[in-house]
Amino acid sequence: MLDLILCVDDDPITLMLSKKVIFKTTFTHEIITAQNGEEALQFFDSIRHKGADFNIRPQLIFLDLNMPVMGGWEFLDSFNSLAYSDFNTTTKIVILSSTIDPADLEKAKTYPMVIDFLSKPITLSMLDYLSKKV
């Protein structure tokens, strides 16, 4: 069971759905959410100075791609940079999107922290599969 995961999605219903489904399982203790890539980065910036407290570091991010302000790809580019080297080795990312462009799937493979590319909606069987993988 994970301690903390971060869900990044601009759609409140998706976030609500994700929370409800995840809490039906023993996938994680706690969920925090962000509405776009920038908010997610701000969250990491805010915990940067709190030292080695791993309880407040998300172990997994569910990341949407298509979001206003800062989309998934932009977030990944920043998160993959040296500025976030404290986090990007320990925090894994699962892309959860409704995209069908095969180019996106290929592109996702170029980021080392992205461990999977899954299609919405989030389901119990998906969580079951992921808990074995993480």
Place this chain on the structure above:
Amino acid sequence: MKSKTNQLTITYILIAVFVAIVFYKISIKYYYLDYYKIFNFTKDLALVFLTGMTFRYILSKNDNRNKIIFEKLKKTNDEIKESNEKYDIVAKATSDTIWDWKIQKDKLFWNKGIKSIFGYDQDQVGESSKWWFDNIHPEDSIKMSIKLYSFIEQKTENWQDEYRFKCADNSYKYVLDKGFLLKDENGKVIRMIGAIQDITKQKKEELRLKLLETVIVQTKDSIIITEANFNKTKLPKIVYVNPAFSVMTGYSVHEITGKSPDLLRGINTDKDNIKKIITSIKNREESVIEIIAYKKNEEEFWLRFSMIPIYNSENELSHWVSIQRDVTEEKKQEIEKEHLIRELTKNNKDLKQFSYITSHNLRAPLSNLTGLLNLIEDIPIENSELKEILHGFKNSTNLLNETVNDLTKVMIIKDNPSTRKEVVVLKEVFEKIQSQLIFSSHTHQTILKVNFENAPLLEANKSYIESILLNLLTNSIKYRSENKILEISISTHQAENQVIFIFTDNGIGIDLERNRDKVFGLYQRFHNYPDSKGLGLYLVKSQVEAMEGSISIESEVNKGTTFTITFKNN
């Protein structure tokens, strides 16, 4: 000779009579002498001696004259002999066939040429002029004989003519015949001697050249021949243009001959292409160039032309030949085509982008709906009406989801026709699909006959094969016959460079007479079933074709359907 003998005899007799008379006169004078007997005898001796001497003198004179005549004759004879020998040598040396016609007797003699050139043996050759005329080509004989007889009647000075003469093997040779007349002292024609020259080779070459020339004269392509080198600072001088050039440009032959092709240049002629022409001439290279050129009336047109250097027998560049064509229309179409392709490519790209975005935007709320419905499942609902409504809501959502997913699949297939291929084990794929289908078909009794032994492996896209198999099986189950046990047989066969996949069921079938061209179309439905979307076979066909395969269908209503899929297998 006889008169000469008489003359000699008379001269001798006269001299002898004269001497006899003189001696008679002397003998009368000395008649009285007593040694008369001796005297008479002496006188006779003297007479004989004198006449003998005279005779000798006459003979020797005559002899001398004869000798001179004989010498003269001998000389003439030698000359004739030599002349004959020369004639023989010339007759032998010449390739001409010589004939000798004694006109009055109508005797025609042929030399050996008649054998060596025309192949006639001596016994085949006729002796009169008829044989000669008979062997002249019918198309030439009248014209030839008119000219010949007018010559013989001395209306013309010389005679020479070309005609076709038949050989022993019945083929014809083109000949050039030249002749002259021999006349007697009265100017009467007695003989005609002629020499026939075989000009078949020249004639054939001439005909061939004439034929080749018609190509140049008749072709719709313009042809220019120019000198080899630059005309001062201009392009080489034109020495020939064909009629098509005049038609194309409006310049007549005499207007353009001797000038440079620079005349065709104008404001919009590309300078780089002119440089190309100049370089080509300098390097003596063949080239093909397209430029904007100008007609005589200053009308602009696109000219495509080739330039070919021509070398003479000494291997020196002698001319340039240029074949030219007005390609304005082609050029216009080409530009239009390019424009169209650019526009289509852009539109296609836009549409693709549009469809990805649309699909994404449809899928995002749809996935929420699906997720939310999944959550409702765990909540007990008391109100039966609400339960019914939610059930309908869920079914509609699922159908919408499937449709969007299928369309998405089609889009991806159409977008990536060249898919990655791998070796697919058909048995494994089938087992996987079967396990997925168990839920939907467990209520039905189904007989499955599967035989992949003839061709167990397929080089293909695995997920496509899965999808194809799933769709075909789903269709068979969906459109099963109500009063029969569903029977499905699947088999593969190895053919040359191909694997043939055959799928047969005994379902309700499709009326192909009405629907053959629609079977594999998008959104084509043939049975009023609530959950049919008209996508399955379209998807199957798309996937088969994306793997460079082909699919065909045979079906009969209430009997069943057979799909035959052919895959290329290298």
